[in-house]
Amino acid sequence: MAHVSDLIATDIQAYLAQHEKKSLLRFITCGSVDDGKSTLIGRLLYESKMLFDDQLAAIEADSKKWGTQGGDIDFALLVDGLAAEREQGITIDVAYRFFSTDRRKFIVADTPGHEQYTRNMITGASTADVAVVLIDARKGVLTQTRRHSYLVHLIGIRKVVLAINKVDLIDCDEAAIRKIDEDYRAFAAQIGLTDITTIPLSGLKGDNIVERSDRMPWYHGPTLMAFLETCEIDETRLQKDPFRLQVQWVNRPNLDFRGFCGLIAAGSVRPGDRVRVQPSGRESTVARIVALEGDRPLAVAGESVTITLADEVDISRGDLISAASAPAEVADQFESTIVWMADEPMLPGRPYLLKIGTRTVNATITEPKYKVNVNTMEHLAAKKLDLNEIGVCNIALDRPVPFDAYEVNRDTGGFILIDRMSNNTVGAGMLHFALRRSHNIHLQAHDIDKSARSTLMGHGPAVLWFTGLSGAGKSTIANLVEKKLHAAGCHSYLLDGDNVRHGLNKDLGFTEADRVENVRRVAEVSRLMVDAGLIVLTAFISPFRSERALARGLVAEGEFIEIHVDTPLAVAEQRDVKGLYKKARRGELANFTGIDSPYEAPETPELRVDTTTMTAEEAADRVVALLRERGLIPS
Incomplete structure (x- = not known):
């Protein structure tokens, strides 16, 4: 028996080691209401054999109670966990699901299609590598499809799967599918999305999900699962960038230890590296890198660690520790793109809280330079931003903050806006660049105060x-x-x-x-x-x-x-x-x-x-x- 136990333990360790070496792909599904996003994810979970027997039994029972497929398995119920979602047949919250195949691990975010919940879609997209944009084959490209695609581009996702869903309901009509593909690509070219893979499929029937469909002999591209398993992602890109660590906590368990804990947002760090603390500008040298398992010789982007410095430097939560040779910028006025996510409009001059990384500061927004019509990509004059509108605005803070342009680093260039009275998140934004006046205007000290x-x-x-x-x-x-x-x-x-x-x-x-x-x-x-x-x-x-x-x-x-x-x-x-x-x-x-x-x-x-x-x-x-x-x- 002991020998059998040892064999089982060895097999488990080998499996875990193999699993750990798999690459991880984060992707989102987005699009308009009732395009079949939740059904598609449910089908992927089912086909990847990621459901236990009790889960299958539960989903079969739920399908009879809540389902819309005449007693067949309603795959959407695997993802739509809220009672309101099941009753209405729509996705409200962002649902994250993990699954794995022999080739890769996946984390998928099922984001809501309803215009009211666009804010939740942005949350799901903020960490994704790939966007699966679903289109109902019967409806074609809709306004919400354009809005989500524009947000995908803004957030920095460059790989898009155009999943033309429910093709079974149009008898897999090749001409109709190609017309949708042409319409979407024409729009996508206007916003800079060029890496697009079009896959006609049926999340409900399983066409082109895992196995190629016999009903579309004219289609020669990959199945959805094949694309997700093989698409290239640069998991080491951020590790090549200059070092950035956002200080989340100053750890001082005793007088002999003072460490700075946080997530490495970019680059890598070793003991002996020269770093700069921002916004103060003080420099020092990394003395130790401490993790759960003890001291480490190296830490890279995506890891949470504690570092100690050789010198006594005043550092607080919200500070950014950067490579001394390539520090972040520091400014208090910026041009930015803002996605407004509150029912109450964004009003120029009104004070908000702005959270960038682990730092929260006071902010005011000037009148928008323009807002974007997501249907035509036209720039429109605007006095304010209403719910789900996207605009380019200047923003002023009450103190300088360290940052990188969003296109360089999402973590150090992205921010959220918070209502000062309700503490609700009301907007999300991307910093473009510091305004010149931010560097040219300085407070002048006077002797008479x-x-x-x-x-x-x-x-x-x-x-x-x-x-x-x-x-x-x-x-x-x-x-x-x-x-x-x-x-x-x-x-x-x-x-x-x-x-x-x-x-x-x-x-x-x-x-x-x-x-x-x-x-x-x-x-x-x-x-x-x-x-x-x-x-x-x-x-x-x-x-x-x-x-x-x-x-x-x-x-x-x-x-x-x-x-x-x-x-x-x-x-x-x-x-x-x-x-x-x-x-x-x-x-x-x-x-x-x-x-x-x-x-x-x-x-x-x-x-x-x-x-x-x-x-x-x-x-x-x-x-x-x-x-x-x-x-x-x-x-």
């Missing part, structure tokens, strides 16, 4: 940000506060919404995008006034929390005081000093806050004044009292 100016004035600097509905009483209260500050010998300035629109912001309207830009400009002016040592008062509706958060983030902690002038809409409308509510109700005034444009009330303001229970004079006294409590003005 904010502290010196504040000392001379005899009080602390601050922004008093009055927000509330039109007619709430913001300007009235702010004006009274400034009179009281002036009487107390304080230096102040009042920025009123209407007054600013006569000069600084006279080019802006009242669309959501213009409101964002209006507040952004006022926030920047307020920052300069605070730096001058002033108490600046702003009286603006400023309806969006994200823009008020931007204004808060521009000044030091404790210098921003948000004052919610809280007045119910009915009361503000009853006052209607300027007659604006009446115009809005008659439809003469579009995008009016409270009527057809939202107001997002502050959640935790420093001060809330209710103008239905106190006078404007009493509200002003409350504001001045708060400034004295905080020590910003003399008692």
Whole structure:
């Protein structure tokens, strides 16, 4: 028995060793809704003998309950795991599946075809080597087919399989299949996709999946499985590039060890190699490479390791360790392509969080240079980006970050945009290059700073940000506060919404995008006034929390005081000093806050004044009292 056990163990070890040496191909399936992506992957799993007996029994039972094939095995159910997917017969989430043949290992991502879930398709495509673009033979090239193909090109996938599926439903019509192939190649040439292999197939019936179909004697190309097993991929490409390690964690278990853990995004590293820490620019030498099995003489792209340096260098999560001889670029302004993935539009000037590698920074986006019509590839003028739109925009960060162009390295050139309030991912982008101004414009240090100016004035600097509905009483209260500050010998300035629109912001309207830009400009002016040592008062509706958060983030902690002038809409409308509510109700005034444009009330303001229970004079006294409590003005 012991001898038999030894033989079994030896066979298992031999199998695992052989399996480990196989190359790995990552690919995605994409296309429009109901093109048969999940069915195709299910068929590949079935044909590659990757299903256990209990899985087959379960899928047979599920096919009777959920299937759409009249009791036959519904291969899509092997992939569509969500109840909603089974009920609707569509893919919502990205489903990853592993399978293996004698020649190669595979990880396939089944990505959703519905336009609403384009964001999930991008997730699946971000690490793929090959894209299998499915087209329903009955429908031909659709808008979503073009959108997914364009995204495939943007993300950097260069090998495409045009899988013309469901050919059994058109009786394997050669002329129809060739017409689809011609249409797709004409579009693909416009976006730079040239490495295309067309395979007519049926995921349901198995035609040209593993075995060549007898129903298409005119087709002489490979089966899908044959192509996936034999297509060339350069698994060592990133290892040839300059070294990049994104620091994910600083490991300090004791005083004798300080290591920097992370994924090697490109290149290779050995002890003794000279490296540069970015964005600081400090250089050192690699002392050790530590992995789970102990010290190593070499580590390459795709591996997660810990490295130690010969010198004490200040390194934090988010830093990039690069080859000293070929470091990454460092900049804070870029041109980029952005794919917008949120229901709410991308608005120029609105603050977002940008995550690149392991670093998260604040970002604002300028007005798009253009957006792309995925049907015609035409460049269209745009003021904003809506759901699933793709545009080229300039982007500015609040600090420099190390990067490579996306076409050089996906890991160090790709980013996501995150909504500051909800923490939802709202966009994905690819960096093209740093703007020249990023390198030419530098902050100039001055000997006289904010502290010196504040000392001379005899009080602390601050922004008093009055927000509330039109007619709430913001300007009235702010004006009274400034009179009281002036009487107390304080230096102040009042920025009123209407007054600013006569000069600084006279080019802006009242669309959501213009409101964002209006507040952004006022926030920047307020920052300069605070730096001058002033108490600046702003009286603006400023309806969006994200823009008020931007204004808060521009000044030091404790210098921003948000004052919610809280007045119910009915009361503000009853006052209607300027007659604006009446115009809005008659439809003469579009995008009016409270009527057809939202107001997002502050959640935790420093001060809330209710103008239905106190006078404007009493509200002003409350504001001045708060400034004295905080020590910003003399008692």
